[in-house]
Amino acid sequence: MLKTPIARGVALATLGATLAIPTMAQAAFIEDTKAGLELRNFYFNRDFRQEGGANGQSKQEEWGQGFLLRVESGYTEGTVGFGVDALGLQGVKLYSSEDTAGSGLMPSSFGNEAPGDWSSLGLTGKAKVSETVLKVGTLQFKNPAIGTSDSRLLPQTMQGAQIISKEIKGLTLDAGYANRINHRDSTNNQVMALNTGGSRLITIDGGSANNQSDDFRFLGGSYQVTKDLTATYYYSNLEDLYKQHSYNLVHVLPIADGQSLKTDLRYARSKDDGSTNVDNKAFGAMVTYSLSGHSFGLGYQKMSGDTGFAYISGSTDPYLVNYVQIGDFANAEEKSWQARYDFNFASIGIPGLTFMTRYITGDGFDRNIGTSSAPNFVSGGKEWERDMDIGYTFQEGALKNLNVKWRNATARNNYGNDIDENRLIVSYTIPLM
Numbered sequence: 356m357l358k359t360p361i362a363r364g365v366a367l368a369t370l371g372a373t374l375a376i377p378t379m380a381q382a383a384f385i386e387d388t389k390a391g392l393e394l395r396n397f398y399f400n401r402d403f404r405q406e407g408g409a410n411g412q413s414k415q416e417e418w419g420q421g422f423l424l425r426v427e428s429g430y431t432e433g434t435v436g437f438g439v440d441a442l443g444l445q446g447v448k449l450y451s452s453e454d455t456a457g458s459g460l461m462p463s464s465f466g467n468e469a470p471g472d473w474s475s476l477g478l479t480g481k482a483k484v485s486e487t488v489l490k491v492g493t494l495q496f497k498n499p500a501i502g503t504s505d506s507r508l509l510p511q512t513m514q515g516a517q518i519i520s521k522e523i524k525g526l527t528l529d530a531g532y533a534n535r536i537n538h539r540d541s542t543n544n545q546v547m548a549l550n551t552g553g554s555r556l557i558t559i560d561g562g563s564a565n566n567q568s569d570d571f572r573f574l575g576g577s578y579q580v581t582k583d584l585t586a587t588y589y590y591s592n593l594e595d596l597y598k599q600h601s602y603n604l605v606h607v608l609p610i611a612d613g614q615s616l617k618t619d620l621r622y623a624r625s626k627d628d629g630s631t632n633v634d635n636k637a638f639g640a641m642v643t644y645s646l647s648g649h650s651f652g653l654g655y656q657k658m659s660g661d662t663g664f665a666y667i668s669g670s671t672d673p674y675l676v677n678y679v680q681i682g683d684f685a686n687a688e689e690k691s692w693q694a695r696y697d698f699n700f701a702s703i704g705i706p707g708l709t710f711m712t713r714y715i716t717g718d719g720f721d722r723n724i725g726t727s728s729a730p731n732f733v734s735g736g737k738e739w740e741r742d743m744d745i746g747y748t749f750q751e752g753a754l755k756n757l758n759v760k761w762r763n764a765t766a767r768n769n770y771g772n773d774i775d776e777n778r779l780i781v782s783y784t785i786p787l788m
Contacts, residue, residue, distance in 0.1 A: 384438060387429025390788040395421040396781040397508045399458040404773040412465045416455040419469075420447045421508040426788075436483040442493055444509045445474040459540045459670060460508045475542045477512055487520040493537075498529060499601040499621075500573035500591035502672030504539055511539040511671065515571075525579040529589075534569045538669045547571055548668045549596040549631065554686040554720050554736055554770060555663030559596070560630045570594035571667065575601070583607050597633040597665040599625045601674060617643040621676060625665040634661040637685065639676035641693070648702025652713075654693030656684055658720075663687045677715050680742045680764040681774055684717040689736070691717030707748040715740045722770030738768030757783045 401415040408414070424443035430436025446461055448469050456463035463469035477493025493512050495503045503511040515533030535544035546567045551557040559566045575589030587603040601623045608616040621639040636659045643652040656677040658664060664685035666673040677684040677691045684691035693715045700708035718737040725731030746760040762778040 383436070384429045384431050388427065388788050390424070390426045391784050391786050393421075393423040393425070393782060393784045395423060395508060397421065397460060398777075398779040399460050399507075400777045401458060402775040404767075404775055409772050410465070412454070412457070414455055415458040415465075416450070416452075417448075417458045417460045417463065417469065418450040419460050419508045420449055421445070422447075423509065430481075430483050434484065438481045438483070440479040440481060440490075440492075442477040442479075442512065443474070444476075445472065446508050447472045458507075462540055462542065473542050475537065477537075486522050487518065489516070489518045491516045494531070494533070496531060496533075498573070498575065498589060499587060499603055499623075499674040500575060500589040500599070501531075501533075501571070501667065502674060504670045504672050506670075506672075507539040509539055511669070512537045513571075514544050526576065527578075528576040530572075530574045532570075532572045534571075536667070536669060536671075547593060549593060549633075550666055550668035552668070553663065554689075554722055554732070555665075556632075556687040556721070556732070557662045557665065558632050565630060566596070568594045568596050577603075583609070592628060593665075593667060595628055595630045597625055597631060598628045599623055599665060603674075613645075613647045615645045617641075617645070619643075619676065621674065623664070623674070625660075625662075632662060633665045635664050635687075636660050637664050637675065641676040643695075648699040650695075650697040652693070652695035652697075654695065654715075656689075656691045656693075656717075658685055658687060658689045661687065663689070663720075677717070679713065679715055679740055680762060681766045681776060682715070682717075682738065682740050684715060684738070686717075686720040686736065689717050689720040691715055707750045709744075709746045711742070711744040713742050722768075724770070736768070736770050738766070738770075740764060740766040757781070 398418045403409045403413055422445040426441040428438040428440065430438045448461060448471050451461060451463055451469040453466050453468045456468055457465045461469040462473055479490050479492035479494065481488060481490045494515055494517055495510060495512055503513060513533040514535040515531060517531035520528040536547050537544045546569045548566045549557065551566065571593045573589055573591040577585055577587040579585050584606045589601045592598040604620045606618045610616060619641040623637040625633050625635040627633040639656040641652055641654040643650055654676045656675060664673060664675065672678065673683055673685065675683055675685060677693050693713055695713035698710045716739040720736040721732040721734055722736035723730045723732050743763045744760060746758065748758045749755050760780045764776040766774045
């Protein structure tokens with residue numbers, strides 16, 4: 356299994372970086388190195404329930420095996436410590452056809468069956484001074500400004516740089532830059548684009564040919580105001596397309612033993628950056644009451660302004676409370692509500708077993724009853740989605756740490772695709788170092 360080309364490439368790249376570091380400084384570099392191989396088996400089935408399907412396609416159905424080799428070195432000794440990380444990704448097609456392709460699981464599209472296998476290798480150089488770390492190379496971001504997706508067979512990555520500093524207790528400062536993105540169903544780094552889908556009413560000067568940028572940057576951080584309250588702010592800019600200010604307050608109120616009330620407030624202001632009409636205010640709130648293994652959540656999200664929410668296309672994760680399995684409920688002027696329930700069976704003596712279900716409904720936006728090339732927007736847009744997740748991680752025996760998850764979703768609307776969806780994911784990580 357470790358003899359795959361991508362595994363050999365990661366191993367050789369990491370070894371080369373190790374040999375390039377003076378021997379006297381290698382002790383911590385090697386001693387603190389961590390490596391693991393994740394085996395991820397992913398089956399995806401999306402059934403289009405509306406008449407005629409999605410542009411003639413009745414369903415998307417694909418099945419693949421992924422190998423994710425992650426190597427994270429320690430740092431060399433000295434005032435400035437240096438290290439290198441490596442990410443080797445390989446996918447193997449188990450099933451795909453030209454009639455069912457395009458699930459986002461692998462490099463494929465309707466009418467174009469996926470290749471038998473595909474792979475990529477990402478290297479990241481890093482340097483550390485005190486509690487400040489700089490990384491340059493292949494990166495995965497996760498903050499209110501940008502979230503690279505990991506909801507398919509292989510994760511989405513970006514090329515760029517990031518610096519995170521925790522020199523002041525309770526304060527985390529974060530700045531980053533990216534010029535290329537490698538989508539989760541691709542092996543190629545490419546320029547970025549703005550998500551204009553759905554009823555966002557976003558237009559671009561010069562049309563879709565100008566929907567591209569090789570410059571995304573962000574600056575922000577979070578501060579733990581008290582042990583129960585955290586405040587976060589980020590500024591981000593996709594050059595020529597949009598700029599955004601994002602705010603987040605999270606408060607956890609302990610009520611009694613095993614009880615708490617969590618409040619998550621989010622607000623983002625998005626505007627154009629010269630070549631678009633982006634104008635959006637996004638407010639979101641999620642309140643969750645937890646009692647023993649039970650969690651009950653209520654969410655509200657409101658879009659206002661001339662357009663819907665702006666974020667990088669290609670299935671990056673927008674920082675919205677109602678961004679769920681299929682939809683993001685972020686059309687222009689859309690209001691949406693969410694009810695959610697989680698249960699951790701460890702509270703009744705079954706550790707490793709979890710359950711989640713939620714229902715989201717949105718309305719108040721204009722819907723397109725025309726085509727993408729000849730749109731015709733009318734009022735009365737509405738949509739809803741119901742999700743359910745069941746997961747189990749084996750706690751002992753030969754299958755210890757094997758994780759099995761079933762994700763089910765149903766989505767309906769009066770402007771686009773009606774979807775029934777099932778995902779079955781089996782994953783297991785083998786520690787190598």
